[in-house]
Amino acid sequence: MSYFSQRQATLQTNNIRLEREVTKGCHQGSGCGPGLWNLQYNSLLNLNYTNRTKAIAYADDMIIVTSGKTVREAENIPNIELSKISFSAKDKIRFNEQKSKAMLLTRRKLRERKELEIYLNYKPLMQVYRLKYLGIILDNKLTFRDHIIAMTIKCSKLIFTLSKSAKLKWGLNYAALKTIYTEGTLPLLLYEAPVWINANNQASYKLKITRVQRLINIRLARAYRTVSNEALCLITGLIPIDIKIEETAQLYQLTRGSTKEEAKIDQDMGIKHWLHPAVKITILRDNNEDSSTTQIFTDGSKSEQGVGAGIAVYRSGTQPKA
Numbered sequence: 001m002s003y004f005s006q007r008q009a010t011l012q013t014n015n016i017r018l019e020r021e022v023t024k025g026c027h028q029g030s031g032c033g034p035g036l037w038n039l040q041y042n043s044l045l046n047l048n049y050t051n052r053t054k055a056i057a058y059a060d061d062m063i064i065v066t067s068g069k070t071v072r073e074a075e076n077i078p079n080i081e082l083s084k085i086s087f088s089a090k091d092k093i094r095f096n097e098q099k100s101k102a103m104l105l106t107r108r109k110l111r112e113r114k115e116l117e118i119y120l121n122y123k124p125l126m127q128v129y130r131l132k133y134l135g136i137i138l139d140n141k142l143t144f145r146d147h148i149i150a151m152t153i154k155c156s157k158l159i160f161t162l163s164k165s166a167k168l169k170w171g172l173n174y175a176a177l178k179t180i181y182t183e184g185t186l187p188l189l190l191y192e193a194p195v196w197i198n199a200n201n202q203a204s205y206k207l208k209i210t211r212v213q214r215l216i217n218i219r220l221a222r223a224y225r226t227v228s229n230e231a232l233c234l235i236t237g238l239i240p241i242d243i244k245i246e247e248t249a250q251l252y253q254l255t256r257g258s259t260k261e262e263a264k265i266d267q268d269m270g271i272k273h274w275l276h277p278a279v280k281i282t283i284l285r286d287n288n289e290d291s292s293t294t295q296i297f298t299d300g301s302k303s304e305q306g307v308g309a310g311i312a313v314y315r316s317g318t319q320p321k322a
Helices: 033-045 071-086 145-165 174-189 193-201 203-221 229-236 241-255
Strands: 008-013 016-021 053-058 061-066 130-133 136-139 294-303 306-315
Touching: 033 053, 061 071, 136 145, 145 174, 145 193, 145 203, 174 203, 174 241, 193 203, 193 241, 203 229, 203 241
Parallel strands: none
Antiparallel strands: 008 016, 053 061, 130 136, 294 306
């Protein structure tokens, strides 16, 4: 009870100040708020849903995914699940039907009626053909076309804003522009890449993303617009964006894979499991290495003069003269 004692919400504009006593809800910024919210919200996630339903929640954003062989079946199941949510008034959780949306996900050419009649709190939900959830724009066919277009437009506006300070003979230098690209633009392009990685196989979508990288490449290299993007990547030292997207998706599968073997690769390790500096590292060698008379070793390093590489060749244990 002390959690709700002396709780007030204040609204102040110009010379007007309004205060109201708060007697319910998990207050934003409070220490106990997240824990109490999880206790209350967990009852909603543990409802007796059907085996064709999956409830996903992130903070206070919740999405219910159901499957059906026909549109009518896909329509009836959500109504059953939402009726369970409506009757969970004992937990004092109420959803705003005006902010809730319904969307039909299918790639089939349906001859039956595509309009959905789904109700929450005895009121119909608005049917949409694209929905933004946790920063991802989902369309009704899961092509992620709208997400890629919105993402590329946002990144292009950011780069055009930087172009005012990145001219041919003055403005931001290479290091500053590359930092802005890697810390500002690239995270936007790679956001949730494992989700829409299959859309990158479409030539039209890949071209839109490549154009964004080309805009920053031209300003990094101070090059003409006629230079190809492959040459610009070599000049600027940036990985082509399509390869970077595949790398991000594969890294996610390796580090957060569903199988235990995948989860062992490149994962965070606690300090108590770190290797002591005094312990020698055993280098595994190939079984056929001893039978070979030729051994080749390579190494690279960076100095003030630049990046260099070295190679050493041993034959029968001795290094031949050059």
